[in-house]
Amino acid sequence: MKSIKTWILVVLASSLLVACGQGGGGAGSKKSKTLDNTKKAGFVKCGVSQGLPGFSNADASGNWTGIDVDVCRAVAAAVLGDADKVKYTPLSAKERFTALTSGEIDVLARNTTWTLSRDADIGLTFVGVNFYDGQGFMVRKNSGINSVNDFKNGISACTNTGTTTELNMRDFFNSKNIKYEPIAFEKADEVVQAYDAGRCDTYTTDKSGLAAQRTKLSAPDDHKVLPETISKEPLGPVVRQGDSVWEDIVRWSLNTMIEAEEYGVNSSNASSLKESENPAIKRLVGAEGELGAAFGLDNEWSLRIIEQVGNYGESYKKHIADTNILPNRGPNELWTKGGILYVPPAR
Amino acid sequence: MNFKNFKFDLNNKNKDLIPQVLTILFLVLVVIYFTINAQNNMGNRGISFGFGFLSQESSFDITFSLIDYDGSDSYARAFLVGLLNTILVSSIGIFFATLLGVTIGIGRLSQNYLIAKAAEWYVEIFRNIPLILQIFFWYFAALRALPLTIDSINFYDISFLNVKGWYVPRFIWTNFSVFFYSIILAIISIIFFSRYAKKQRDEFGKQLPTLYISLGLIIGLPLLTFIIGGVGLSFEIPVLEQLSKTIYVYKGGVSIIPELISLALALSMYTATFIAENVRAGILGVGKGQKEAAASIGLTKGQILKLVVMPQALRIIIPPTTNQYLNLTKNSSLAAAIAYPDIVLVFAGTALMQTGRAIEIISITMLTYLSLSLSISIFMNWYNKKIAIKEK
Numbered sequence: 001m002k003s004i005k006t007w008i009l010v011v012l013a014s015s016l017l018v019a020c021g022q023g024g025g026g027a028g029s030k031k032s033k034t035l036d037n038t039k040k041a042g043f044v045k046c047g048v049s050q051g052l053p054g055f056s057n058a059d060a061s062g063n064w065t066g067i068d069v070d071v072c073r074a075v076a077a078a079v080l081g082d083a084d085k086v087k088y089t090p091l092s093a094k095e096r097f098t099a100l101t102s103g104e105i106d107v108l109a110r111n112t113t114w115t116l117s118r119d120a121d122i123g124l125t126f127v128g129v130n131f132y133d134g135q136g137f138m139v140r141k142n143s144g145i146n147s148v149n150d151f152k153n154g155i156s157a158c159t160n161t162g163t164t165t166e167l168n169m170r171d172f173f174n175s176k177n178i179k180y181e182p183i184a185f186e187k188a189d190e191v192v193q194a195y196d197a198g199r200c201d202t203y204t205t206d207k208s209g210l211a212a213q214r215t216k217l218s219a220p221d222d223h224k225v226l227p228e229t230i231s232k233e234p235l236g237p238v239v240r241q242g243d244s245v246w247e248d249i250v251r252w253s254l255n256t257m258i259e260a261e262e263y264g265v266n267s268s269n270a271s272s273l274k275e276s277e278n279p280a281i282k283r284l285v286g287a288e289g290e291l292g293a294a295f296g297l298d299n300e301w302s303l304r305i306i307e308q309v310g311n312y313g314e315s316y317k318k319h320i321a322d323t324n325i326l327p328n329r330g331p332n333e334l335w336t337k338g339g340i341l342y343v344p345p346a347r
Numbered sequence: 348m349n350f351k352n353f354k355f356d357l358n359n360k361n362k363d364l365i366p367q368v369l370t371i372l373f374l375v376l377v378v379i380y381f382t383i384n385a386q387n388n389m390g391n392r393g394i395s396f397g398f399g400f401l402s403q404e405s406s407f408d409i410t411f412s413l414i415d416y417d418g419s420d421s422y423a424r425a426f427l428v429g430l431l432n433t434i435l436v437s438s439i440g441i442f443f444a445t446l447l448g449v450t451i452g453i454g455r456l457s458q459n460y461l462i463a464k465a466a467e468w469y470v471e472i473f474r475n476i477p478l479i480l481q482i483f484f485w486y487f488a489a490l491r492a493l494p495l496t497i498d499s500i501n502f503y504d505i506s507f508l509n510v511k512g513w514y515v516p517r518f519i520w521t522n523f524s525v526f527f528y529s530i531i532l533a534i535i536s537i538i539f540f541s542r543y544a545k546k547q548r549d550e551f552g553k554q555l556p557t558l559y560i561s562l563g564l565i566i567g568l569p570l571l572t573f574i575i576g577g578v579g580l581s582f583e584i585p586v587l588e589q590l591s592k593t594i595y596v597y598k599g600g601v602s603i604i605p606e607l608i609s610l611a612l613a614l615s616m617y618t619a620t621f622i623a624e625n626v627r628a629g630i631l632g633v634g635k636g637q638k639e640a641a642a643s644i645g646l647t648k649g650q651i652l653k654l655v656v657m658p659q660a661l662r663i664i665i666p667p668t669t670n671q672y673l674n675l676t677k678n679s680s681l682a683a684a685i686a687y688p689d690i691v692l693v694f695a696g697t698a699l700m701q702t703g704r705a706i707e708i709i710s711i712t713m714l715t716y717l718s719l720s721l722s723i724s725i726f727m728n729w730y731n732k733k734i735a736i737k738e739k
Contacts, residue, residue: 122703144592162700197490
């Protein structure tokens with residue numbers, strides 16, 4: 001008797017709890033819930049790759065470095081005052097968007113290509129570009145292939161699944177009317193192994209990725225990247241749709257790094273430039289204007305980014321150029337120096 | 348029912364009923380809560396829900412497909428390609444796992460010390476290594492061990508094995524339907540003949556050579572169609588072609604990709620160990636007295652195995668083996684690791700990433716596996732019932 005009554009009570013109580021719980025779900029309004037939650041938690045929840053040298057890669061002691069990681073660090077410096085207050089979540093290509101839309105992470109900085117369908121369709125907003133990349137092909141040097149025009153019917157190509165690479169590959173081979181064998185792996189390491197073993201004749205992905213993955217092959221010098229670029233791959237950080245304040249914070253954290261390089265402000269000279277003659281520089285280091293207030297931050301947010309993370313040029317040099325991944329900046333040079341890095345003015 | 352006298356009596360039937368009703372109510376509420384919560388959150392985050400994407404163009408290619416497919420087909424068709432590939436590798440896996448499992452299981456009971464020990468070692472090694480490692484082992488070991496296309500292992504100039512796959516001749520049929528119907532006809536005749544043979548045996552004690560006549564029918568009838576049915580068969584043999592200085596490829600014929608071979612190999616070798624143990628348990632489970640009794644009435648060794656031991660052993664073997672078939676089918680989803688385009692890689696992988704429709708795609712995939720598993724279950728339960736002892 002007693003046990004049954006207890007039982008009924010438990011069930012009724014649980015149903016009640018469930019009914020009450022319904023009000024709890026849901027996020028996002030005009031005020032930035034993400035910003036409030038981040039301040040409360042004390043760290044920025046950032047999604048990165050599972051290991052791509054130069055972009056986001058963890059060393060033996062678990063410290064993350066790379067130009068994508070620097071975006072997370074910049075946001076943490078702006079919002080929390082300390083670039084190290086980031087919780088990194090390594091994600092596969094497959095998991096990344098779900099992790100972001102479900103709220104597991106708040107910023108996705110994982111060499112992700114900005115495309116219309118991703119931006120418009122699946123609850124994501126791209127905030128900018130931190131690396132202009134393009135898809136290329138790697139082949140064996142002895143293969144006799146010197147250009148994509150040497151590919152013939154029956155060629156087999158290894159790549160990653162679920163990336164724009166897979167789609168570009170099809171567009172490319174279709175436009176050339178070449179029948180090819182696509183072999184798509186879930187993880188980059190398996191692609192490298194399969195290509196290394198001779199399963200496929202060519203390995204295709206973003207050129208920066210090819211340069212980074214080549215170092216993992218058993219004999220890197222036996223392979224080369226073909227000169228052609230078959231696609232535009234603007235890689236950049238992504239946030240959830242619906243929190244425009246948070247979106248602006250991430251966008252302008254990235255823009256600040258690029259703008260700082262343009263005005264010659266770097267991690268070592270930033271604080272001394274408070275007395276600069278140039279109002280653009282003064283705004284950048286927080287000595288003029290009230291720019292931070294627009295997103296509910298103090299006025300030194302941009303100074304902290306430059307001091308703690310550095311400007312874009314410093315970040316590129318440290319992670320991409322000095323590690324010999326792509327020593328030549330190519331399109332990732334400032335617009336004033338022949339590249340296409342151009343951001344709206346911070347004013 | 349007399350409502351006047353109805354009392355809310357906890358001591359009676361209601362005692363069992365109320366907790367059950369409440370539990371169901373609770374479960375329904377939980378499901379409703381999760382649905383509403385998911386809808387709210389998706390609405391807040393600007394994600395729409397719907398299955399319209401299934402008819403959109405997929406725009407990605409798949410290495411290996413049993414039906415015609417290219418990137419201009421829809422996501423629904425890509426789903427079908429993945430599903431068929433899952434069914435293909437599971438069927439191959441189940442076939443070889445059963446064959447190998449029964450052999451090893453009987454081997455473990457062999458009087459021959461070497462055979463029994465070898466079978467035991469096989470079981471202990473392969474069932475104790477995680478499957479994903481075995482899949483990687485067979486895939487990358489095979490890739491490393493196999494020669495490049497130009498140095499292919501040559502089987503009598505008609506079949507070639509290399510790192511890009513196993514190339515076998517393609518059958519080109521003329522009047523295939525006649526050949527196909529002849530096989531159906533042979534099978535039907537065999538069923539009728541064995542019924543007739545059984546009747547002869549039961550009523551008159553006459554033993555007809557069922558096996559030889561069946562073999563004759565299944566081989567003879569189709570052969571006959573070649574002579575009088577106008578059926579023709581020719582082979583398209585793979586030919587080596589040079590694409591560049593060091594890149595060669597075989598064209599024509601059928602190419603069996605190394606991903607399929609290594610996945611099927613790993614799945615069957617792993618599952619075979621469990622089936623072997625089931626078979627051993629089944630045979631050991633039949634009492635010694637049964638065999639002795641059968642021998643005492645003059646049955647031959649083969650007849651004892653076929654008529655006395657196996658029918659009883661199967662009752663023990665089938666239920667746990669059904670589990671193994673289900674496991675094998677579900678384990679085939681590890682295919683994604685080595686680029687075999689099964690439903691997980693193609694649909695829950697590529698299609699999910701291209702469309703971003705996680706909830707829809709994962710639910711479809713889960714439902715698909717559930718249906719596959721239930722179908723296997725239903726078939727095996729039917730078979731189990733069929734061979735169960737019928738009380739007379």
